[in-house]
Amino acid sequence: MTPEGLIDQLARLVVAHRDRETLELASRSLPTMAATMTAEQITRVADLMHGAEMAVDLEEATAARERTEPGPRVTRSA
Amino acid sequence: MTSNLLQSDPSSSESAHTRATIDAAVVEILAAAGLPRGQINGPIIDQVGRGWYGRKAHDCTLIIDIRTLNFLPEKDRPDSTLRTWIHESLHARHPYSAGFDREWREQRGFEEGVAEGLTRLIVVESLALLPVITSYHFYVGAYRALAEVLEVDVEQLWRSLWNYPAGDASTMLLPIVERILRERGRAPLTPAQYARFSGLAVRHFTTDRINDRPNEAVLAMAWGSVMR
Numbered sequence: 001m002t003p004e005g006l007i008d009q010l011a012r013l014v015v016a017h018r019d020r021e022t023l024e025l026a027s028r029s030l031p032t033m034a035a036t037m038t039a040e041q042i043t044r045v046a047d048l049m050h051g052a053e054m055a056v057d058l059e060e061a062t063a064a065r066e067r068t069e070p071g072p073r074v075t076r077s078a
Numbered sequence: 079m080t081s082n083l084l085q086s087d088p089s090s091s092e093s094a095h096t097r098a099t100i101d102a103a104v105v106e107i108l109a110a111a112g113l114p115r116g117q118i119n120g121p122i123i124d125q126v127g128r129g130w131y132g133r134k135a136h137d138c139t140l141i142i143d144i145r146t147l148n149f150l151p152e153k154d155r156p157d158s159t160l161r162t163w164i165h166e167s168l169h170a171r172h173p174y175s176a177g178f179d180r181e182w183r184e185q186r187g188f189e190e191g192v193a194e195g196l197t198r199l200i201v202v203e204s205l206a207l208l209p210v211i212t213s214y215h216f217y218v219g220a221y222r223a224l225a226e227v228l229e230v231d232v233e234q235l236w237r238s239l240w241n242y243p244a245g246d247a248s249t250m251l252l253p254i255v256e257r258i259l260r261e262r263g264r265a266p267l268t269p270a271q272y273a274r275f276s277g278l279a280v281r282h283f284t285t286d287r288i289n290d291r292p293n294e295a296v297l298a299m300a301w302g303s304v305m306r
Contacts, residue, residue, distance in 0.1 A: 027129045034149035040212040049129030058179045
């Protein structure tokens with residue numbers, strides 16, 4: 001697969017599976033991927049992984065807040 | 079010096095000394111640019127190996143990952159390390175706002191365009207360094223095109239947005255544009271123009287466009303058309 005194909009595949013993977021395990025799996029493949037890529041492509045992958053990890057952090061933080069603040073949900077009427 | 083940092087053991091005293099020296103330089107550069115960094119935890123230099131170069135976490139910890147930076151060709155590493163350090167430091171002007179999570183998920187380009195635009199002004203135009211520049215091209219281009227339509231220097235637009243914490247750019251862009259129009263003696267946006275501008279901004283700065291390449295002439299036409 002070409003580097004561009006790898007980047008597209010990685011983008012789909014980390015967007016579809018926003019969880020820690022997927023990020024671990026993806027990051028393990030990066031040294032091999034980087035060996036075939038230009039500096040620009042490596043940097044695009046870095047931005048992609050940065051966004052994915054931030055998104056996972058935010059989702060985990062939201063889930064943690066919901067676990068610790070289990071108060072009744074208020075439904076606002078019109 | 080950045081080469082030493084990238085090659086040394088992050089737990090060594092040599093690395094700690096180099097980190098402190100570079101960080102002091104970053105703080106000085108940002109202060110001189112009138113864009114001072116806020117309080118942070120760290121910076122932490124580590125071999126994280128998660129694929130990103132650097133990040134500013136929610137608790138204001140600034141982390142630089144030398145393992146990923148070492149994936150770059152050797153000639154690109156020093157300047158790209160400094161670029162990352164400055165980019166993440168620009169995010170760290172204040173703690174993230176309450177709106178940061180939503181904005182990050184849906185419209186990351188509002189903040190990344192500001193941080194990357196200012197980073198390029200400092201690192202490339204002022205310091206004449208040559209980092210790898212591919213990050214957030216579309217968002218930077220969208221701001222450049224908007225500045226052209228407003229007939230202002232894009233730096234003025236980015237600096238105005240930098241005054242607010244990360245997570246507030248999406249809500250502050252329109253008030254800033256209205257202020258610029260007022261200062262330039264131009265007519266304020268009508269309610270219809272306001273609504274069209276908001277919709278276009280959301281489409282330009284949506285997270286989905288992170289890998290897109292900008293055509294600034296087309297972007298300028300789009301901004302211009304919603305403001306007519």
